[in-house]
Amino acid sequence: MLYSSSLLAIVGGGEQPSLSPRRLCLFNTTTGTALRELNFLTSVLAVRLNKKRLVVVLQKKTYIYDSNTLTILDAIDTVPNVKGLCAFSPSLDGCFLALPSSTTKGSVLVYNVMELHSHCEIDAHHSPLAAIAMSFNGMYIATASEQGTIIRVHLVSEATKSYSFRRGTYPSTIFSLSFGPSTQLPDILVALSSSGSIHVFSLGLAINQRGRRSNSFLGSLLPDSVNDAFDPAHHRVLHNAVPAGVKSNVVVRKVDKIADTGLSEAVACRATLSVITFNGHFLEYTVNINTQNESKWSLESEFNLLAVVSGEEQHFQLV
Template identity: 35%
Template sequence: PFPAATDLLHISYNQDYGCFAAGTKTGFRIYNCDPFREIFRRDLGPSPAAANEPEAAQALHQPPVAGGGGGGGIGVVEMLFRCNILALVGGGDAPHYPPNKVMIWDDHQSRCIGELSFKSPVRGVRLRRDRIVVVLENKIFVYNFADLKLVQQIETAPNPKGLCSVSQQPGSIVLVCPGAQKGQIRVEHYGARKTKFINAHASRVACFALSQDGRLIATASTKGTLVRIFNAAEGNLLQEVRRGADRAEIYSLAFSNNLQYLAVSSDKGTIHVFNLKINVGLTTNDKPLPAPDADVPHMSPSFSFIK
């Protein structure tokens, strides 16, 4: 069964949208999308760092987390396609791990094989086969997956939602995050070694999405009336669609795999699906994604894959 709404702390899809992970007050669960079924769950016991939490909180210059950190709460869980490696961050009233740490979990060994520590709570994590991206409220850290070496630090505007998107097809990496100014997004093209700033909206950016091939970006502002689609490489506006005339909080934006449609969900209890009037032949890469066991990072002596 799916966890009760009061127990649910986090939901995220894997990179090919074939699975999703749910972080709960007691651990995490992995689900298959089609057909829908629970694949496995891990109910975590008391935090291994519970006894040291006051010292850890003191080092962060903040009070201990309510609840004593003695529970199994997972506030962020990110899958790496369908392999046994996940990224976990403690969350809720009784986090299993400190909220300022990213734990690399090997489910084959049922233990953590690496960790990344920060001076403030982690707002989000994104995984590629070759990168780990950690989002804090005002900064983003990019690491090599294989050796956890820091590649880049990016300063952002306040980002409490942990907004960040990373392309998933092999080859050049594209990363999108909030810029330093209101209404701005920043696009990092690692293959071309260039940074592009796009002034997407007059008001603050509330949500954005990056296509899997890293070529299209959809953005919405805090007004929630318009959604804009940009070319990631050049930053030019390709299309603008109107969700409605009244203000709305945009929860999510999602491109279809063939880039023919864009879905928009909001606090109005509706999902809008728009046709994209874009020359798909010029913006898509027809090469299929590699099998999930290709080019995975070699942090662990063994990898298994979810069927």
């Protein structure tokens, strides 16, 4: 959906021709009518859009359209992208698209979708990518490899590493990454792993301070495995947020800053996280972080989306 407008992009997930995964339908939720359909030779794996651009990701090609006229502006040949990995910054001032650029290592291509040219390529990990996210303003990109132990944040303008977070010691698949919704410097970065845990990493001004340290002369002489050790994660984790192994997406819906009252339990930051699983469950959590850097989690709501639409026979896929 385009922000809070009535424009919705739908990709079929059924066997009927009208619900083909090779068809993208732009739908007006207010009038209940289809505005336009786009058909492709292979399945649509991901769709991203803002007020100016529509991005459609296929396995070996990514198309960029003008959102208003649906004119094809560019077609990017990519490495096989079977998971449909991509990240898109909706801001028109820093509107970037990130795509995997290798199947053997964690390299990512950053493309300027407004000016229609490649911006940079970042070698983020030694293993292939599992998840990518971009901040709202396109300033930062976060990546996780198939190992899932380290999450790295790079400054897009300079293609330099700004921060590294250690999720854990043992490998785990990162299903989803999400920055806070701030249009300025992102507040937090959230990851959801195959273990069913949600990880919250604090960013703020530390992202620049750590970045200067890791890009210093000493930092440049050390391998990544040692250099990352200079970046202790401001890390909170909620175990068993969703069932282990269930593919899920997490989004940071809002982050509220609370004034310090001087009390030990004063909340300095409150983040609201929305989670949707691929078996239809929706959950909303809040995490309160006080001035002592302690956190408290609360489950605010939970319901089954499939139960809400149990009478419907149409099937769609999350892209």
